Amino acid sequence: MTDGTTLRALWGMVLRDLTVLRRNFLPLMVRTVMNPLLFVFVFTYVFPTIGTGVGVGRGGEGLGYATVVVPGLVAVGMVFTAISAVALPLTMELGATREIEDRVLAPVALELVALEKIVVAAVQGIVAGLVVFPLVYFIPATPVHVHVASWPLLILVVLLASLAAGALGLVLGTSVRPQQIGLMFAVVVVPITFLGCVYYPWALLAAIPWLQHLVLINPLVYMSEGLRAALTPDLPHMPPGASLGALVAQTVALGWLGVRGFVRRTLT
Amino acid sequence: MTAAALEIAGLTRTFAGPPAVTALAGVDLTVRPGEVFALLGPNGAGKTTTVGVCTTRVRPTAGTVALDGIDVARAPVRVKQRIGVVTQYNTLDRACTVFENLYYHCRYHGWGGREAAGRTGELLAQFRLADRAAAMAQTLSGGLAQRVQLARAIAHRPSMLFLDEPTAGLDPQSRLALWELIAGLRAQGITVLLTTHYMEEADRLSDRVAIIDHGKVLVTGTAAELKQRVGADTIVELQLERLDDALVARLEALPPVRRVHRGEHGLRVFGTARDGLIPPIVEAALPYGLADLRIHEPTLETVFIQLTGRELRD
Numbered sequence: 016m017t018d019g020t021t022l023r024a025l026w027g028m029v030l031r032d033l034t035v036l037r038r039n040f041l042p043l044m045v046r047t048v049m050n051p052l053l054f055v056f057v058f059t060y061v062f063p064t065i066g067t068g069v070g071v072g073r074g075g076e077g078l079g080y081a082t083v084v085v086p087g088l089v090a091v092g093m094v095f096t097a098i099s100a101v102a103l104p105l106t107m108e109l110g111a112t113r114e115i116e117d118r119v120l121a122p123v124a125l126e127l128v129a130l131e132k133i134v135v136a137a138v139q140g141i142v143a144g145l146v147v148f149p150l151v152y153f154i155p156a157t158p159v160h161v162h163v164a165s166w167p168l169l170i171l172v173v174l175l176a177s178l179a180a181g182a183l184g185l186v187l188g189t190s191v192r193p194q195q196i197g198l199m200f201a202v203v204v205v206p207i208t209f210l211g212c213v214y215y216p217w218a219l220l221a222a223i224p225w226l227q228h229l230v231l232i233n234p235l236v237y238m239s240e241g242l243r244a245a246l247t248p249d250l251p252h253m254p255p256g257a258s259l260g261a262l263v264a265q266t267v268a269l270g271w272l273g274v275r276g277f278v279r280r281t282l283t
Numbered sequence: 284m285t286a287a288a289l290e291i292a293g294l295t296r297t298f299a300g301p302p303a304v305t306a307l308a309g310v311d312l313t314v315r316p317g318e319v320f321a322l323l324g325p326n327g328a329g330k331t332t333t334v335g336v337c338t339t340r341v342r343p344t345a346g347t348v349a350l351d352g353i354d355v356a357r358a359p360v361r362v363k364q365r366i367g368v369v370t371q372y373n374t375l376d377r378a379c380t381v382f383e384n385l386y387y388h389c390r391y392h393g394w395g396g397r398e399a400a401g402r403t404g405e406l407l408a409q410f411r412l413a414d415r416a417a418a419m420a421q422t423l424s425g426g427l428a429q430r431v432q433l434a435r436a437i438a439h440r441p442s443m444l445f446l447d448e449p450t451a452g453l454d455p456q457s458r459l460a461l462w463e464l465i466a467g468l469r470a471q472g473i474t475v476l477l478t479t480h481y482m483e484e485a486d487r488l489s490d491r492v493a494i495i496d497h498g499k500v501l502v503t504g505t506a507a508e509l510k511q512r513v514g515a516d517t518i519v520e521l522q523l524e525r526l527d528d529a530l531v532a533r534l535e536a537l538p539p540v541r542r543v544h545r546g547e548h549g550l551r552v553f554g555t556a557r558d559g560l561i562p563p564i565v566e567a568a569l570p571y572g573l574a575d576l577r578i579h580e581p582t583l584e585t586v587f588i589q590l591t592g593r594e595l596r597d
């Protein structure tokens with residue numbers, strides 16, 4: 016078995032996933048776009064227009080709420096898509112129909128089959144981020160102040176955030192049964208979204224110290240804060256080194272958990 | 284000495300439970316290159332677990348399996364290159380079409396796009412699936428799905444094929460069609476391990492048979508050899524309204540009768556030489572409300588009944 020064969024086999028799995036994705040592209044995009052679209056429409060267009068503004072309080076002076084939520088909504092779009100696009104099909108493929116079997120029987124280590132899932136999820140996460148960004152940039156009635164201070168930082172954050180999101184998708188996809196999907200959204204996806212420093216910068220949580228510490232277990236915090244450092248550097252944000260470091264650690268930890276879960280589910 | 288295509292030695296597997304289950308309790312088997320080998324056994328005998336270990340998807344508790352001399356547990360990737368598998372349940376990729384199921388299978392085995400597409404076209408024709416190429420796997424009937432699974436399993440030209448109850452749940456016509464395809468594969472020289480609980484399937488398709496029950500191989504040989512072990516050439520099945528030890532004793536006393544086996548609804552009489560066997564049996568059974576009588580030669584099911592006292596299908 017040459018390495019060439021392994022790579023070609025994994026590439027085959029990527030092509031398969033892209034074919035399936037193409038078939039489900041529209042519904043997936045609708046699900047990805049709906050939440051940020053409605054959010055920015057109501058909170059940054061309707062509210063300011065009817066005069067019920069939402070502020071950010073200390074630290075965000077001079078920058079409107081519309082700017083605050085840009086990095087967070089992009090991060091949510093990436094995570095939500097990674098979970099929808101990878102965890103949901105994976106629960107089915109590992110479930111009663113065992114559709115994963117043909118890939119389990121491919122002449123490739125099971126760990127690599129699992130990593131392929133993370134990479135495909137990451138690519139879809141990046142696409143979701145690219146789709147969500149113009150929505151949250153152009154819809155608000157108040158000005159949005161985005162400027163990329165450092166492109167390498169932005170690229171690094173986006174890559175790590177999408178990989179972490181893919182790894183989270185793999186963990187959820189291998190640990191949740193198909194009938195528990197609704198529950199998974201209620202117990203995991205909704206809480207990490209609301210407590211992911213999406214709608215407020217992490218620094219402002221200093222007002223509620225226990226919460227500021229608690230949310231540090233949430234991977235979405237580092238995605239939002241990392242993107243904040245890269246896209247809206249004038250707003251309070253974690254030092255980029257901290258969010259990047261945490262993203263690396265979480266990608267590795269979630270990736271390890273997800274791969275282990277995948278092997279457990281496919282090897283009896 | 285030619286190397287075995289598949290060598291299973293002392294294979295055991297227990298599932299932790301609760302309740303703990305011993306699925307395999309020491310299986311030894313040798314499959315020779317080019318033969319079709321049938322593993323015949325009832326539900327829960329350990330057929331799927333055996334196939335699972337041989338195909339790298341189930342870890343053994345103890346024992347070894349070597350495929351073409353390669354240890355399955357130590358070098359699963361090398362083994363997966365050489366095998367094709369039809370699983371007991373339909374595991375086609377439901378999100379893909381028939382064409383894509385075959386095409387991506389080839390890609391998973393490292394084939395290039397053009398080769399994979401060419402091979403897919405070939406298989407679609409060979410398995411008479413061309414008009415369903417664009418159908419989603421989800422929409423296929425059981426017989427058709429099984430044909431696609433078989434085509435997929437051989438697509439990358441494996442040297443050994445595992446078929447786990449390939450015709451279970453199929454209508455007779457689809458079963459016959461699949462049997463023809465399997466017989467065709469054998470002509471191409473591919474080694475096949477087939478599991479089944481249909482004695483007829485084992486009888487018609489295989490060169491050799493092993494009977495497995497409760498995780499143990501009870502006997503191995505050609506179908507003819509196994510039937511010979513029964514030690515009778517005629518089996519008379521009697522359906523009776525009443526069962527009685529006195530009748531059993533009376534039948535066993537008849538000279539051409541070797542043995543009488545008591546089933547749930549009647550008796551099975553193992554006899555030699557059909558001439559002169561039937562009239563005294565009928566005469567003895569009539570007072571017990573003889574409802575039906577069937578005469579046949581030993582089958583693999585007879586062998587199973589003789590070994591276990593139970594029927595293959597309940």
Ligand SMILES: Nc1ncnc2c1ncn2[C@@H]1O[C@H](COP(=O)(O)OP(=O)(O)OP(=O)(O)O)[C@@H](O)[C@H]1O
Nearest residue numbers: 283298304305306325326327328329330331332333
């Ligand atoms: N993953 C598992 N966990 C626990 N027990 C299992 C598992 N897989 C199989 N078993 C048990 O092991 C025994 C053998 O099962 P196996 O599936 O190998 O039998 P089989 O011969 O294929 O039967 P069938 O004709 O029903 O397919 C059964 O008692 C079964 O319940």
Ligand SMILES: [Mg+2]
Nearest residue numbers: 330331332371
């Ligand atoms: Mg089985």
